[in-house]
Amino acid sequence: MRRCLPVFAALGALLPALAVAPAAAQEIRLQAATIAPPDNLWSKVGDRYAERVAERTDGKVVIDMSYSGSLGNAGETIEALQFGTVDIVIQEVGQLDSYDPLAGLGVYPYLVRDIDHFRALFADGGVGEEFYDEIEERAGFKLIGAGFRGPREMASRREIKTPDDLAGLKMRVPNQQTYRATWDLLGASPTPMPSLEVYTALQQGIIDAAENPLEAHLRSKYHEAVSYVIMTDHVNPYYTFIFDSANFRALPEDVQAILIEEGKAAMEWGTEQILEALPGYETTLKENGVTIVQPDREAFRAKLEPLKAQYPADMQEWIERFQAVGQ
Structure with missing residues (x-):
């Protein structure tokens, strides 16, 4: 894409009415929502996510955080994902059970035994990732990362x-x-x-x-x-970053990869912070x-x-x- 920039620039000079900037050069703005106040740990997890994604993309991908339920309660913001008025929701997986009952296992009693069991579940390639993939296939939501909240x-x-x-x-x-x-x-x-x-x-x-x-x-x-x-x-329970799957898959592949890597890292950081604070x-x-x-x-x-x-x-x-x- 970088090698193509001079060609696009030349075309833009000749045909300004038809000029379109390449996707990688366009700013992508994503609206994130949480019901937590700005000083809450999980809001800080969202802030950290936004900062790291901006750094990794040289400011081309901007995540705007909204706090304290200002864009609606958990259910309302998840619904807004499908309309594109919200792009990311920080919430528990179980909130998706109205879209498919399988998501309700995110809050099934005594299913996740402790922090060690949680970490084993959500290790790379573990059952937790397969669970997320199944939810995406059934309900149409892309889930990134797992942040342990404490019992x-x-x-x-x-x-x-x-x-x-x-x-x-x-x-x-x-x-x-x-x-x-x-x-x-x-x-x-x-x-x-x-x-x-x-x-x-x-x-x-x-x-x-x-x-x-x-x-x-x-x-x-x-x-x-x-x-x-x-x-x-x-x-x-555990928090995750919830995206509408179709909207997420429409993003450039390199942006998707960064969002996945940094989302996992941000939720892992949140897990460490909560364990220290409990x-x-x-x-x-x-x-x-x-x-x-x-x-x-x-x-x-x-x-x-x-x-x-x-x-x-x-x-x-x-x-x-x-x-x-x-x-």
């Missing part, structure tokens, strides 16, 4: 030690089938709600509890509304008056064992493939 825990108005304690508890869940099925089986009353509405709902008593990684508990100030954090560790999150919650409860996790796992049978055979096979890694 999801409960923020609750009351102490919870076993699943029996969940009876009658109104539990906010993301509007995803896997979350609804999980908490319904555990005995709570799952209440789908956008994350940006949770703080007010907890304050007003519309819901009794919510679940999220500790980083999100602090970011959303749940501790101002409820007094307990129940360390259920029921999901080890112990401090629990300390900060205690300093803010929260009571940390260690429940009977084995009882939670046992209560959720029948969940697998609710899924079709192909998804059960994927569950088994995830579980087999590292065994």
Whole structure:
């Protein structure tokens, strides 16, 4: 392409009405969206991605970051990918389950056992990459990178030690089938709600509890509304960069390669940052008056064992493939 630039320039001088700059010389602007505020770690992951992509392309590819849900909630921004008004969404894989149920395995309970299991899953050529490829084929979304968020825990108005304690508890869940099925089986009353509405709902008593990684508990100030954090560790979720597959594949191949390489690197950096920060999150919650409860996790796992049978055979096979890694 570089060797062709003088030819294009000469043509442009002779035929200005027909002159078109080669794709590699044109600036490509991509709009990225996150519901996290600018100072949040996952916003910084997006910033890092944008910086590295700009460096690698000599400023030819610009990623504009939008924070704090200013372009819509998670579901709205994912929908906007298909219309091209948003190009990249930083969000959990499970948010795509309304497009294909397979994506719901991104938040299947106790499927990702710990950080070592997570790393094995998303090693180059691992089951995680095959999972991403399958989602792209089924749902039309290109997923790049996997950023470990830390386990999801409960923020609750009351102490919870076993699943029996969940009876009658109104539990906010993301509007995803896997979350609804999980908490319904555990005995709570799952209440789908956008994350940006949770703080007010907890304050007003519309819901009794919510679940999220500790980083999100602090970011959303749940501790101002409820007094307990129940360390259920029921999901080890992960963020990714979500693109519309057709729009991504329409980009120049060299740009695609850079977006993939730097996206993986940015999410790996986010994983390292969250692992360093996790112990401090629990300390900060205690300093803010929260009571940390260690429940009977084995009882939670046992209560959720029948969940697998609710899924079709192909998804059960994927569950088994995830579980087999590292065994």
